[in-house]
Amino acid sequence: MLRTRTLGAATMVALLLSTTAVLANDIVIAGGRVIDPETGLDAIRNVAIEGDRIVAISEFPLAGDVVIDATGHVVSPGFIDLHSHGQNIGDYRMQVIEGVTTALELESGIVPVSDWYEDQATKKLPMNYGASAGWTHSRIATFSDTDPLATAAFFTDAQGRTDWKQDIASPEQSVRIMSLLEQGLKDGALGIGVNAGYAPGFGHKEYYALAELAKKYNVPTYTHVRYASNTEPQSSFEAIQELISLAAITGAHMHLCHINSTSLSDIKATMALVEKAQAQGINVTTEAYPYGAASTVVGAAMFSGPDWRDRMDSTANNFQLGADRMTEDELADYKANKPGTFIVWHFLDEEDPAALSLLDVSVTNPATAIASDSVLWSYFDENGNILLYEGDEWPLPDNVFSHPRSTGTYTKILRSYVRERGVLSLSEAIRKMSLLPAQTLEDSVPQMRTKGRLQVGMDADIVVFDPATVSDLATFENANRPTVGVQTVIVNGGFSVRDGELVLDAPNGRAIRNTVVN
Incomplete structure (x- = not known):
């Protein structure tokens, strides 16, 4: 068991300057290429950990109770995922082994x-966790006159209803929606999750009230914008313009989720819109994942109306269920009878260089954080029904499936964008996966000010990986293939991955919450 000791300033200085460490630290990561995106450090160094903090970073040897040989490896701040729907133990395990x-x-x-x-x-969770207050959950509970449940099933089971998706809330309903959200903020939520793409019929006044509430509590909103369309009216451009206008009017921090998938092929125009807003000091941030396919429920509101295929340049063949693409008959059947079923929607073909270049516009932009939008693992039961997997088997059972981003987002960045194509430098990729997400939250969540950095005094959330071999193996046909090339993952000073193997039941994760908790 790791010991916790407190080092004084003089001891830290001695550790940094002496050629031989006098004291033994809990853990030393020796001889790795240490990259800190905030200070610009990129050099061979030794890193010492005591308790849950980094206590020394030195070019000289350091002694430790446990010494990790990181020769030939990169030592980086742990990756921070702002957009992870998978919050069960299996979901966490699949992400922690890629450095999250x-x-x-x-x-x-x-x-x-x-x-x-x-x-x-x-x-016993292997990584840090946290959540926003869910606007869609609040809407579902309000329109169905029920008490909300803090489960994914509460959302998926409501996909057969259209009122919470398309109807304007009455004054009484608005009061309950806002009350549920405000209580969530008082209970520590990290902001307000506005999954507007699933309920696009809500009123502009309601969205304004959400921004005002977020500003009141000094937390962001995290919006999946209400439209996904290449054509006007009700285009992606219009929806993003709405978000920016609310940030400008209210002063609220408005975070735009997965700008890649909500912009479709209009990404150059929407990315330019965000850049212009940021240049004018409007508090808008964004994220993207490195795939040309999204994951959503088949009954999502965006796939309704007579012209959705033209607006989204898609047919049933763009939808994948398990390993197979859907037919029009299958799509109609699932939309009518199983609307909460998760499917993969291919909106860009990464094999097409022109389409890949559109994806790169979002992923490589310096202001765009990397976030996975990981989705829960599912499986077919003996009757052909699709159920969410909530078990604790490891490895995950062979029959479960998901989107490859649920286990490969961060290692795909390191493999494809850094090593193979060279469109991102290693230090820039690490910044977009660690420091930038931390900075997105740190104004309202002080815990994040000590994350995403590899410096003395920062949290010991660290990943060690081999830059020559780190790779995502997950595919759309078989996402259940864990990443390779990550040697060590340390969370709050404890091992969650050691010698390339998951540490089962590592109890290292801690809650991340806002500062208005009662």
Whole structure:
């Protein structure tokens, strides 16, 4: 068991300057290429950890109770995922083995927030966790006149209803929606998740009220914008323009989720819109994942109306269920009878250089954080029904499936964008996967000010990987293939991955919450 000791300033200086360490630290990572995206450090160094903090970074040898040989490896801050729907133990395990040390459910969020945090705290989780207050959950509960449940099933089971998706809330309904969200913020939610793509019929006044509430509590909104369309009216451009206007008017921090998938092939125009807003000091941030396919429920509101195929340049063949593409008959059947079923939607063909270049516009932009939008693992039961996998088997059962981004987002960046294509430098990729996400949250969440950095005094959330071999193996046909090339993952000073193997039941994860908790 790791020991916790406190080092004084004089001891730290001695460790940094002496050629031989006098004291033994809990863990030393020796001889790796240490990259800190905030200070610009990129050099061979030794890193010492005591308790849950980094206590020394030295070019001289350091002694430790446990010494990790990182020769030929990169030592980086742990990756921070702002957009992770998979919040079960299997989901966490699949992400921690690719270097994710903090996974947050911000786009959809949940309510009741207190119930969710209390439940997560009872589990042995290998990484840090947190969530926003879920606007869609609040809308579903309000329109169905029920109490919300802090589960994914509460959202998927409501996909057969259209009222919460398309109807304007009455004054009484608006009061309840906002009350549920405000209580969530008081319970520690990291902001307001506005999954507007699933409920595009809500009113402009309601969205304004959400921004005002976020500003009141000094937390962001995290929006999946209400439209995904290449053509006007009701285009992606229009929806992003709406988000920016609210940030400008209210002063709220408005975070735009997965600008790649919501912009489709109009990404150059929408990315330019965000850049112009940021240049004018409007508090808008964004994220993207490195895939030309999204994951969503088949009954999502965006796939309705007589012209959705033209607006989204898609047919049933763009939808994948398990390993197979769907037919029009299958699509109609699932939309009518199983609308909460998760499918993969191919909106860009990465094999087409022109389409890949559009994806790169979002992924490589310096202002864009990398976020996975990981989705829960599913399986077919004996009757052909699709169920969410919530078990704790490891490796995951052979029959479960998901989107490859649920286990390959960060290692795909390191493999494709850095090593193979060279469109991102290694230090820039690490910045977009660690420091930039931390900075997105740190104004409202002080815990994030000590994450995403590899410096003395920062949290010991660290990943060690081999830059020559780190790779995503997951495919659309078989996403259940864990990443390779990650040697070590340390979360709050404890091993979650050691010698390339998952540490089962590592209890290292901690709750990430805002500062208005009662």
